[in-house]
Structure formats: C-alpha cells, structure tokens
Amino acid sequence: xxxxxxxxxxxxxxxxxxxxxxxxxxxxxxxxxxxxxxxxxxxxxxxxxxxxxxxxxxxxxxxxxxxxxxxxxxxxxxxxxxxxxxxxxxxxxxxxxxxxxxxxxxxxxxxxxxxxxxxxxxxxxxxxxxxxxxxxxxxxxxxxxxxxxxxxxxxxxxxxxxxxxxxxxxxxxxxxxxxxxxxxxxxxxxxxxxxxxxxxxxxxxxxxxxxxxxxxxxxxxxxxxxxxxxxxxxxxxxxxxxxxxxxxxxxxxxxxxxxxxxxxxxx
Amino acid sequence: xxxxxxxxxxxxxxxxxxxxxxxxxxxxxxxxxxxxxxxxxxxxxxxxxxxxxxxxxxxxxxxxxxxxxxxxxxxxxxxxxxxxxxxxxxxxxxxxxxxxxxxxxxxxxxxxxxxxxxxxxxxxxxxxxxxxxxxxxxxxxxxxxxxxxxxxxxxxxxxxxxxxxxxxxxxxxxxxxxxxxxxxxxxxxxxxxxxxxxxxxxxxxxxxxxxxxxxxxxxxxxxxxxxxxxxxxxxxxxxxxxxxxxxxxxxxxxxxxxxxxxxxxxxxxxxxxxxxxxxxxxx
Numbered sequence: 001x002x003x004x005x006x007x008x009x010x011x012x013x014x015x016x017x018x019x020x021x022x023x024x025x026x027x028x029x030x031x032x033x034x035x036x037x038x039x040x041x042x043x044x045x046x047x048x049x050x051x052x053x054x055x056x057x058x059x060x061x062x063x064x065x066x067x068x069x070x071x072x073x074x075x076x077x078x079x080x081x082x083x084x085x086x087x088x089x090x091x092x093x094x095x096x097x098x099x100x101x102x103x104x105x106x107x108x109x110x111x112x113x114x115x116x117x118x119x120x121x122x123x124x125x126x127x128x129x130x131x132x133x134x135x136x137x138x139x140x141x142x143x144x145x146x147x148x149x150x151x152x153x154x155x156x157x158x159x160x161x162x163x164x165x166x167x168x169x170x171x172x173x174x175x176x177x178x179x180x181x182x183x184x185x186x187x188x189x190x191x192x193x194x195x196x197x198x199x200x201x202x203x204x205x206x207x208x209x210x211x212x213x214x215x216x217x218x219x220x221x222x223x224x225x226x227x228x229x230x231x232x233x234x235x236x237x238x239x240x241x242x243x244x245x246x247x248x249x250x251x252x253x254x255x256x257x258x259x260x261x262x263x264x265x266x267x
Numbered sequence: 268x269x270x271x272x273x274x275x276x277x278x279x280x281x282x283x284x285x286x287x288x289x290x291x292x293x294x295x296x297x298x299x300x301x302x303x304x305x306x307x308x309x310x311x312x313x314x315x316x317x318x319x320x321x322x323x324x325x326x327x328x329x330x331x332x333x334x335x336x337x338x339x340x341x342x343x344x345x346x347x348x349x350x351x352x353x354x355x356x357x358x359x360x361x362x363x364x365x366x367x368x369x370x371x372x373x374x375x376x377x378x379x380x381x382x383x384x385x386x387x388x389x390x391x392x393x394x395x396x397x398x399x400x401x402x403x404x405x406x407x408x409x410x411x412x413x414x415x416x417x418x419x420x421x422x423x424x425x426x427x428x429x430x431x432x433x434x435x436x437x438x439x440x441x442x443x444x445x446x447x448x449x450x451x452x453x454x455x456x457x458x459x460x461x462x463x464x465x466x467x468x469x470x471x472x473x474x475x476x477x478x479x480x481x482x483x484x485x486x487x488x489x490x491x492x493x494x495x496x497x498x499x500x501x502x503x504x505x506x507x508x509x510x511x512x513x514x515x516x517x518x519x520x521x522x523x524x525x526x527x528x529x530x531x532x533x534x535x536x537x538x539x540x541x542x543x544x545x546x547x548x549x550x
Contacts, residue, residue: 005453008547012449012540013499019536020498026529030522031475031505062336064329071322102322 067097078110081118087111087144094151104152105165112145112169142173160197163187167200177208188221195225195241202249215253219265222246276370283375283382286366290383293356294349300387307341307395314402327407327424334399335509338392338436345391346440347464350384350447355457363550374542381441381448381538388440396433400426428518432509435523438530439506443468445537452545471503501533 074089090107097103116137123129129137149166156162167183170176181204188198198221205214225241226233233241250265294300314333357363357380366376403424411418447464454460474497481493505526511518 004547008544009453012544015536015540016500017495017498019533020501023501023529023532024498026525026532027502027505030525030529031502033519033522034505034508037511062333062340064332065317065336068322100322 063097067093067100067103070096071103074107078114081121083115083118087115090148094148098152098155101152101156101159101161104149104156105161108145108148108152108165108169111148112142112173115141115144116173138173142169145169145173158190158192160187160190160193163190164194164197171204177204181205181208195237198224199242199246199249202246206249206253211253211257215250215257215259218246218250218253222250222265222267276372278372279375282371283379286371286376286379287382287386290353290380291386294353294383294387295390297349297352299348299352300345300391303341303345304391304394307337307391308398310337310341311395311398312402315406325423326410327403330403330406331399331424331429331509331512334395334402335432335436335512338395338399338433339507339509342388342391342395342436342440343443343468346384346388346443347447347461347468349387350380350444351451351457351460351464353384354380354448354451355460358550359457367550373546377448377452377542377545378538381445381534381541384444384448385437385441388444389437392433392437392440396430399433400429403429424512425517428508428512431518431520431523432512435506435508435526435530438527438534439503442501442503442530442533442537443471445534445541446471449537449541449544452541452548467500468503471500474500475502475504501529506530 070089070093074086074093077085077089090103090110093103094107116134119137119141120126120129120134123133126134146166146169149162149169152162153159153166163183163186167180167187170183171180181201184197184201184204187193188201198217202214202218202221205211205217222243225243225246226238227241227243228238230238247265247267253259254264311334314330317329317333357366363376367373404426407422407424411422443464446467447460450463450467451460454463477493478497481490484490508518508523508526
C-alpha cells in the first residue's frame with residue numbers, strides 16, 4: 001500500500017473531523033431550529049420505512065410526489081380490501097411525508113372503520129362471526145388507528161383535527177366515552193380548534209352524568225365564543241360558534257341541577 | 268509529474284480566474300449541462316400538471332416541493348458529473364500537463380476548477396429558482412383571485428425565502444463540488460469519482476440518522492466512531508430550508524446566515540484539502 005496515500009488520507013480525515021468539530025457551533029443551532037420545525041427529520045419518524053425508497057424520496061426532495069404516488073397505491077390496496085398492504089402503505093406514506101394531515105386522518109379512518117369489516121368478511125361474514133369476535137376486530141383495528149394518530153400527534157401536537165379523529169374512534173369504535181371526552185377536551189384546547197369540539201365535550205360530560213362539570217365547562221366555554229354582532233368575528237365564525245345553542249344547554253343544565261334563578265348564568 | 272516549483276511566481280487571482288472562466292465555458296458547452304437544465308426546468312414547470320396527484324399538501328406547497336425537488340435532484344447530478352468530467356478531461360487529454368508545466372500554482376488550478384463548476388451550478392440554481400418563483404407567483408395570483416377569503420392576510424409565499432432557499436442549495440452544491448474535487452484529486456478514473464461523489468451525497472444527507480441511532484448504544488468505541496464520522500462529513504440536511512417555503516411561516520434569516528457561513532467554511536476547508544492532496548499527486 002502506498003504509504004504517502006495513507007498518510008494523506010489520514011490528514012484529510014483528521015482535518016475534516018476537526019473542521020466538523022469547529023463548525024458544530026455554527027451548525028448545531030440551525031439544525032436544532034430546523035428539527036423543531038420539521039419533526040420528520042427525527043430518526044424515529046423514518047426508521048420504519050428505511051429501505052423502501054424513502055431515502056430516495058427524502059434525498060430527491062420529491063417527498064410530496066412520492067408520498068402521493070404511494071397514497072394512490074394505498075387506495076388501490078384499499079379497493080382490493082388487502083389489509084396488510086393498505087396498512088403498510090399508510091405507514092409508508094406517513095413516514096415519507098408526515099406533514100399533511102390528510103394522510104394521517106384518512107389512514108386512521110381506513111384502519112379503524114373499514115378494516116374491521118374486511119376482517120369480518122374474510123372470516124365468513126357477519127352471520128358466521130360471533131359478536132364477541134366482531135368486537136375484537138373492532139378493538140384491534142381501533143388500537144392500530146389510535147397508535148397511528150399518536151404518531152401523528154407527535155408530528156403535529158397542536159392539531160385539533162387529529163384529536164377529533166382520535167375522539168371519534170374512541171367513541172364510535174371502542175365505545176369509550178370517557179376517553180373520547182378527554183380527546184375532545186384536548187381538541188378544544190388547541191389554538192385552531194373548531195367550536196364544535198368544546199360543545200361536544202360539554203355534551204359528553206353530561207352524557208356521562210358529570211353534569212356539574214359540564215355546567216362549569218359550558219359557562220367558561222360560552223364566554224370565549226363570538227356572539228352575533230361581534231365586530232372581531234367573521235359571520236362564518238359567529239355562525240359556527242352557535243353561542244345561542246351553548247346558552248340553551250347551559251340553561252337546560254341549570255334546570256337539571258336546580259340552580260337558583262338568582263345564580264343563573266346570564267352570559 | 269511532481270508538484271511544480273513556484274519559485275518567483277506569486278499566487279495570482281488572475282490566473283485562477285482564467286482557469287475558472289475556461290472551466291465555466293467548457294461546462295456550459297457540454298450537453299450534460301443543457302440536458303439537466305432543460306430537465307429541471309421541464310419538471311419544475313410540469314408541477315402544474317401533477318397537481319391532480321396532490322392529496323396531502325396545499326397546492327402552493329406542492330409546487331414549491333416539486334420545484335425544489337427538481338433543483339436538488341438535477342443540481343446534485345450536475346455538480347458531481349460536471350466536477351468529475353471537467354477535472355478528468357484535463358488529466359485524460361493531458362492538458363493538465365501543459366497547464367501545470369507553466370508557472371501556475373496547483374492551488375490556482377484546483378480553485379479555478381472549483382469556481383468554474385460553482386459558477387455553472389450557480390447559473391443552474393438561479394434559473395430554476397427564478398422559474399419556481401415565477402410559477403408560484405402566477406399560481407398564487409390565480410388562487411388569490413379565485414379564493415380571496417383564503418388570502419385575508421396577503422400572500423402565503425415569502426418570495427425572498429424562495430431565493431434564500433435556492434441560494435443555500437447553491438452553497439450545498441458548492442460543498443459537494445469541493446468534496447468531489449477532493450475525491451478526484453485521489454482518484455484515477457472519472458467513474459470512480461462520480462460514484463464516490465454520490466456516496467458522499469448520500470452519507471452527508473443521512474449522517475444525522477447515524478448520529479441519532481448510535482447516540483444511545485452501549486458500546487463506547489462504536490459510539491465514538493460514529494460521532495467522529497458525524498464530524499468528518501458535513502450535514503447536508505441543514506441546507507434544506509426549502510421545506511419551510513410555502514408553509515406560511517417565513518424563514519429565520521439569522522439561521523439562513525449561519526447555514527451560509529457553515530457552507531462557505533466547508534467549501535474553503537475542503538478546497539484546501541483538495542489542493543493538499545492534488546499537490547501530492549503524480550499526473
């Protein structure tokens with residue numbers, strides 16, 4: 001082996017390592033800030049999909065189009081009711097491009113709402129599969145969907161629509177009102193929350209028999225809503241806030257809780 | 268041939284610029300440059316046609332992603348292929364012997380080659396960035412007319428950020444070109460240099476994953492080795508600020524400056540290393 005070449009290679013590697021060390025103070029703050037804005041740059045976000053073309057997508061900068069093409073494949077697999085392929089492709093799409101909520105929400109809904117039916121049909125149909133077995137399929141698929149949504153929330157921690165999707169799966173598939181209510185509460189707490197999240201949380205508290213809690217919540221919630229005539233709100237915001245409906249529910253709760261007239265909420 | 272003696276001949280920026288100018292002219296005359304430029308422009312412009320395939324992101328974000336994707340993909344290919352080709356054409360045609368027999372420093376030769384390639388890639392980045400900005404502006408204007416309620420707070424795209432992102436990509440290609448020259452200064456063939464150039468590109472993009480993966484391993488020597496490798500290769504992901512374009516939030520310009528400084532420092536260091544290795548090379 002050429003000793004001069006080895007020496008020269010060692011010098012180059014040494015200088016590069018030293019340069020990397022010296023330039024780290026320049027790189028590290030920028031890299032930290034970039035990662036804070038792009039959770040997809042974390043190892044755990046892409047390790048599940050490495051070796052499946054993800055690196056090509058990431059390196060080429062064509063993340064959006066690669067994810068879209070895999071989403072078409074996921075829909076083709078969904079059309080064939082191919083559960084393993086659909087689930088794998090949903091995971092792959094969200095790994096390639098975790099930014100759009102569309103993939104997370106639609107993927108979770110496919111897993112939670114469609115796949116239990118596929119499994120029942122594959123097992124012989126609704127008449128052949130016992131109710132207990134059907135419930136097991138529902139529960140298992142809902143858990144997979146909730147796990148996917150948990151990953152989504154790690155990427156988009158302030159996204160109300162993800163909490164709402166989670167709440168609906170907990171309510172409709174797991175029949176878990178307490179968990180669904182908690183997810184609606186979380187949705188209502190997010191900055192871009194739709195007004196109905198707070199209303200539904202109040203309604204779920206009432207349904208669980210926690211009327212006093214519902215009453216306190218709705219009173220606080222009502223104060224945050226734009227009212228008709230409010231100059232700061234758009235007509236659409238006023239319409240969707242439905243402050244009059246919330247006030248009506250507060251009065252209903254006052255009647256049920258027998259709140260004295262003089263202590264009644266005036267708004 | 269060993270390194271030329273430089274007795275009595277001071278370093279000259281003029282000679283360096285002559286080498287750079289020749290390299291630039293030679294590069295733009297190559298079909299590769301025209302082909303890659305046309306492909307990048309064609310692909311970027313066709314983003315409009317691919318809108319039908321867009322499910323996840325907003326339309327403007329999709330166009331921005333697609334345009335920068337074309338720039339990064341074809342720009343990387345152009346940088347590696349042009350650097351290797353322009354360096355080895357001098358070696359294979361023996362013109363390097365003629366040039367270096369004259370009173371010219373190897374430093375001037377290497378940095379001249381680098382500047383020529385950097386200028387070519389600069390033209391490529393400028394044209395693709397301009398095209399992308401134009402496409403975004405046209406589409407955003409159309410959307411503003413069709414859906415004025417969605418643009419209550421004005422335009423979503425910060426056009427200065429598009430150019431900053433394009434500029435940082437150019438710097439990244441500069442680091443890649445310097446690295447390819449470093450490899451070329453050791454290598455004997457064009458093909459080996461091109462392959463190694465692509466390896467460097469992949470490693471520099473993914474080195475952060477190795478750093479993360481091995482940060483927690485129990486084996487101390489392995490952890491130290493990966494950390495050392497993390498220092499040896501620059502982090503190319505840090506240049507990809509294009510992801511923030513079209514997301515509504517503007518770029519942090521202080522951060523962009525830091526990244527720019529990082530790129531320039533690497534270009535200088537790797538360039539000096541390429542000179543060092545080229546000086547030890549027999550042509």
